[in-house]
Each structure stands twice: as structure tokens, then as C-alpha cells.
Amino acid sequence: MKKTIRNLLGLLAVSAVFVACNKDKEENSMSTSQVMVVHASPNAPNVDVRINNSLALANVAYPSNSNYTQLNSGSTTIKVSPAGTTTNVIDTTVNLEANKNYSVFAVDSVSKIKAAVVMDDLTAPASGKAHVRFFHFSPNAPAVDIAVTGGSVLFGNRTFNDQAANPSLASFTAVNAGSYNLEVRAAGTNTVVLSLPNINLTAGKIYTVFAKGFLGGTGAQALGAQIITNN
Numbered sequence: 001m002k003k004t005i006r007n008l009l010g011l012l013a014v015s016a017v018f019v020a021c022n023k024d025k026e027e028n029s030m031s032t033s034q035v036m037v038v039h040a041s042p043n044a045p046n047v048d049v050r051i052n053n054s055l056a057l058a059n060v061a062y063p064s065n066s067n068y069t070q071l072n073s074g075s076t077t078i079k080v081s082p083a084g085t086t087t088n089v090i091d092t093t094v095n096l097e098a099n100k101n102y103s104v105f106a107v108d109s110v111s112k113i114k115a116a117v118v119m120d121d122l123t124a125p126a127s128g129k130a131h132v133r134f135f136h137f138s139p140n141a142p143a144v145d146i147a148v149t150g151g152s153v154l155f156g157n158r159t160f161n162d163q164a165a166n167p168s169l170a171s172f173t174a175v176n177a178g179s180y181n182l183e184v185r186a187a188g189t190n191t192v193v194l195s196l197p198n199i200n201l202t203a204g205k206i207y208t209v210f211a212k213g214f215l216g217g218t219g220a221q222a223l224g225a226q227i228i229t230n231n
Contacts, residue, residue, distance in 0.1 A: 030072060031072070031073040031074075031098030031099065032070050032071060032072055032073055032098070032099070033070070033071055033072075033073045033076075033096035033097065033098065033099070033100050033101065033102065034068040034069065034070055034071070034100075034101045034102070035051070035068065035069050035071055035076075035078075035096070035101075035102045035103075035104060036065055036066055036067065036068050036069070036101075036102070036103045036104070036120070036228075036230070037049050037056075037057055037060070037065065037066045037069075037078075037103075037104050037106075038063075038064075038065040038066075038103060038104070038105045038106070038210075038228065039060045039061065039062045039063060039064055039065070039106050040062070040063055040105045040106055040107050040116075040137045040210060040212060040226070041062060041106045041107060041108060041109065041110055041113045042062060042063075042109065042138075042139070042212060042213045042214055042217065042220075042221045043109055043110050043214075043221055044062060044082075044089070044106065044109075044110040044113055045082050045083065045110075046059045046060060046061045046062075046082070046083040047059075047060050047080050047081060047082060047083055047089075047106065048060070048080070048081050048082075048083050048084070048085070049066075049078065049079070049080055050077075050078070050079040050080075050081070051069070051071065051076060051077070051078055051079075052071075052076060052077050053077065053079070056069060058083065059083040059084075060083075062220065063212050063226045065103075065228055068101065071096060072096075073096045073097060073098040073099075073100075074095065074096060075093055075094075075095055075096075076093065076094055076095070076096050077091070077092070077093050078090070078091075078092050078093075078094060078104055078115065079091045079092075080106050080113075080115070089110070089113050090106060090113060090114065090115050092115045092117070094115075094117050097119075100119055101119065101120040101121075101122050101230075102117060102118065102119055102120060103117075103118050103120055103208065103228075103230075104116070104117050105117075105118070105135070105137065105210075107137045107139075107161055108137075108139050108161070109139050109214075112139070116135075116137075116161055116163070116164055118135075118163060118167070118170040119167070119170060120170075120206075120208075120230055121171065121172055122206060122230060122231045124204060124231075125174055125203070125204055125205070125206065126174065127203070128176065128177055128203050129174045129175065129176060129177060129203065129204075130174075130175055130176075130177045130201035130202060130203060130204070130205050130206070130207065131172035131173065131174055131175075131205075131206040131207065132154075132172060132173055132175055132201060132206075132207045132208075132209060133155075133169075133170065133171060133172045133173060133207075133208055133209070134146050134154070134155040134158060134208075134209050134210065134211075135158075135161075135163060135169075135170075135208065135209075135210040135211070136158040136159055136160050136161065136162060136210070136211050137160070137161065137210045137211055137212055138160065138211040138212060138213055138214060138215060138223055139160060139214065140214050140215050140216075141160065141193075141211060141214075141215040141223060142159075142186060142187065142215075143157050143158060143159045143186075143187035143188075144157075144158055144184050144185060144186065144187055144193065144211065145157065145158070145184070145185045145186075145187050145188070146158070146182060146183075146184055146185075146209075147182065147183055147185055148180060148181070148182060148183075149181040149182060149183050149195070149197075153185075154173065154175075154182070155173075156187070157187045157188065158187070172206060175201060177201050177202055177203035177204075177205075178200075178201060179198060179199065179200050179201075180198075180199045180200075180201065181195075181196070181197045181198065181199070182195075182196040182197075182199050183195050183196060184196065184211065184225070193215075193223070194211075194223055194224065194225065196209075196225050199227070205229060205231065206229070206230040206231040207227055207228065207229055207230065208227070208228040208230055209225055209226070209227050209228075210225065210226055210228075211223070211224075211225055212224050212225065212226050
């Protein structure tokens, strides 16, 4: 009888170790994603951002962005509210894929504010290259082309928030590193609506450029462009 009890206790001990090892393995293998949040709504106030109901960012001003934050992959709730309140103007759930990177933009005028979620491919550029992409986040501006000053079009016929319907428009384009003078033109014309001089693209870096503000806006809400260094 004593021998049977000793054997049973031994089996229980081995089982406990096995369960503990499995638990540690599950915890260590938990998949993660990275998320950047960008305030791109021209007339919205400073905002707080809650991720899975926990305050992640406080008092974020337009047109600034956070660093990437590592989160558990899977279904993730993102809520945006005027700073100091819990009145959510954006309440969205996104499915974060394991080992992927994302940007979440708060876009449009404050009365229509919404989330624009894009995947960020942070694969390192080839030697001597930079990666760049463009988003149109000026709510009342018409379709535009982004071109080298007096030269070729880099991003053609872009409309407000168009990557929402066509995710391929969130892809990065490889360009030679260097300093560029760019211009925003009315799509399909040579009419320049905004000049973007001295845009420096460093080899090995990844950039997002987005049109911000309102056509005809003034001050902080004037039509312009914002550059984010993703990596």
C-alpha cells in the first residue's frame, strides 16, 4: 500500500511539472503585434487613446503620433476620446495578426472622425534605398498627385482615405535615398496646390507622408503634409 501511495505521489509530481512547463511554454509563445497611433483629424481636440480599455496614450495633439507599442495579437479594442474624458469618438475593434505592425490614424473632420487602420511593412530597404508611402487625409481636398517638382508623379490620383477601399495603397515604394523637392498637384494636372521642399529620405529608413488639414484652412488646420519615420 505504501509503495502504491509513493508511486501515485511520484506521478502527481511529474504531472505538476509537465503542466507547469506547458504553461510556461504557452506564455512564452504568446504572439504579439506592434501598433502606432496617429492623430490626423484637423479640427479635433487633443485626445486620449485606450487600448483594450486601458489608457495607452494621454493628451495626444494633432498632428502627432506615438511610437510603436507592443500588444498581444488578436482582437483588440481601440477607443479615442477627447483628452480627460471617456466619451469615445472612435470605438473600433481590429484583429492584429501575429508579428505584424500597424498604424491607426484618427482621420476626417471631428464630426465624422473615424479610424483608418493600415498594416506597416517594416522590411528593411535595399542598400541605398528608402521606403515611402503617401496617404490623403485632408477631408475636403480633391484628388491629388504627389510628384517630384517639375518632374514625374510618384503617387497618382490619390483621394481622401482611399487606402480603406484599396489596401494596396498602404504599401511602401522604394526610392533612392536623398533630398527631394516634391509638390502636391491637382490630379492629372500641373497645377501645384502645395509645395514640399527639402524632403530628406535617409537610406535604410521607412517613411509615411500624409496630407493633413483642410483646403482653405488656416493656422494649424491649413493644408499641409506630415512625415512619420516608421523605422
